[in-house]
Amino acid sequence: MPNRFIFSLRFSTKVFFRLSMLALIMIVFMTLFRLNLYFLSVFHATPDAVFVEVAQSFLAGFRFDVLIFGFLMIPIYFLLMIQAFSEKWPSGVLIGYKIYFGIVWSLICVLTYIDFFHFSRYGARMRFADYTSWNFAKLVEEMELLQRHQVLIFSVITVMLLSLGYMLTKSLRFGEWKDEFSPQAGSKIEVVWRVVFPLLIVFLAARGTVDAHHLGLEHSEVSSMKPINEMALSPVWCFDK
Numbered sequence: 333m334p335n336r337f338i339f340s341l342r343f344s345t346k347v348f349f350r351l352s353m354l355a356l357i358m359i360v361f362m363t364l365f366r367l368n369l370y371f372l373s374v375f376h377a378t379p380d381a382v383f384v385e386v387a388q389s390f391l392a393g394f395r396f397d398v399l400i401f402g403f404l405m406i407p408i409y410f411l412l413m414i415q416a417f418s419e420k421w422p423s424g425v426l427i428g429y430k431i432y433f434g435i436v437w438s439l440i441c442v443l444t445y446i447d448f449f450h451f452s453r454y455g456a457r458m459r460f461a462d463y464t465s466w467n468f469a470k471l472v473e474e475m476e477l478l479q480r481h482q483v484l485i486f487s488v489i490t491v492m493l494l495s496l497g498y499m500l501t502k503s504l505r506f507g508e509w510k511d512e513f514s515p516q517a518g519s520k521i522e523v524v525w526r527v528v529f530p531l532l533i534v535f536l537a538a539r540g541t542v543d544a545h546h547l548g549l550e551h552s553e554v555s556s557m558k559p560i561n562e563m564a565l566s567p568v569w570c571f572d573k
Contacts, residue, residue, distance in 0.1 A: 336419050341526050344416035347506050348530045351408055351429060354504060355401040358437055361493045362397040365444050366390060366563060368489050372482045373452040374559045381560055388554035392564035395540050399547050400568045402537025404436055409534050413527065426506050433504075437497040440568055445490045447567035449474035452482070455559040457570040549573075 370386070408429065415421055446466065450458045453474050458466070475483050540547025552564035 337417075338523065340419040340421070341416045341523060343421065343506075344412040345526045345530065347426070347429070348409065348412055350504060350506060351433070352405070352533070354433060354500060355405060357500060358433075358440070358497055359394065359397045359401055361497060362440070362444070362566070363390065363394060364489070364493060366393050368486055369448060369451060369563060372486055373448070374563050377455055377559045378557045381555065381557055385555040385557070385560055389552070389560050389564040392552050392554060393566065395547055395551065396564065396566040396569050398537050399540035400440075400566055402534055402540070405534045406538060408432070409530055412530075416526075430501050430504055434498060434501045437501065438494065441490055441494040441497070443567040443571060445486070446471060447570075448486050449478070451559075451562065452478055456562045457565045457567060459570055459573050463571065 367390075370390075374381075411425070411429075415425065447458045449471060450456075450462060536542065538546075541551070549565075552561050554564065555561055
């Protein structure tokens with residue numbers, strides 16, 4: 333007999349991995365943000381920095397960015413499982429996933445942009461206390477402390493990456509789940525794999541590490557120079573700190 337459940341579960345895997353690929357691309361974009369931060373600010377503040385420490389900072393930063401998207405994928409995973417087991421895939425929910433990523437990416441870009449000017453002035457990421465006292469006048473003041481080309485370059489890069497993220501999200505296609513109809517029931521191993529493997533990916537990403545303790549501030553401390561360590565942190569991760 334044709335099996336509707338395994339058909340639905342397979343489609344959930346397809347949607348999950350397409351969203352995961354979108355998340356991975358956005359993580360790469362966040363690395364590009366960090367690269368611009370380095371060349372426009374950190375490089376000038378740390379002329380004696382060792383290349384190995386800079387590389388370690390970027391690696392740690394990648395882990396923090398993965399952690400952010402790991403947490404963002406948690407509600408996605410559970411919603412997909414609910415849909416898979418209920419065998420209902422309304423197009424509105426699939427559009428909702430795209431809207432979710434679009435909003436998330438927009439907020440990440442805004443936080444990163446605001447954080448850049450604070451970092452350039454103080455050599456540190458913004459924390460929650462900094463956001464509570466932040467206003468547009470302070471942003472303008474911090475911009476005026478930089479050279480015009482620094483402001484222009486980072487502004488252009490931000491608009492470009494924001495636009496690229498928007499276009500990638502908009503162009504994302506999940507297909508029709510009826511195209512994957514299975515004439516036979518899947519094995520128990522397949523069912524377990526399709527449920528557990530995505531959960532394992534989300535769990536490891538949200539922890540940011542396979543160690544006993546999840547990723548923390550100490551994982552960014554790769555240098556004796558504060559700007560190098562702070563560069564590794566994510567503006568999103570620092571938001572509630």
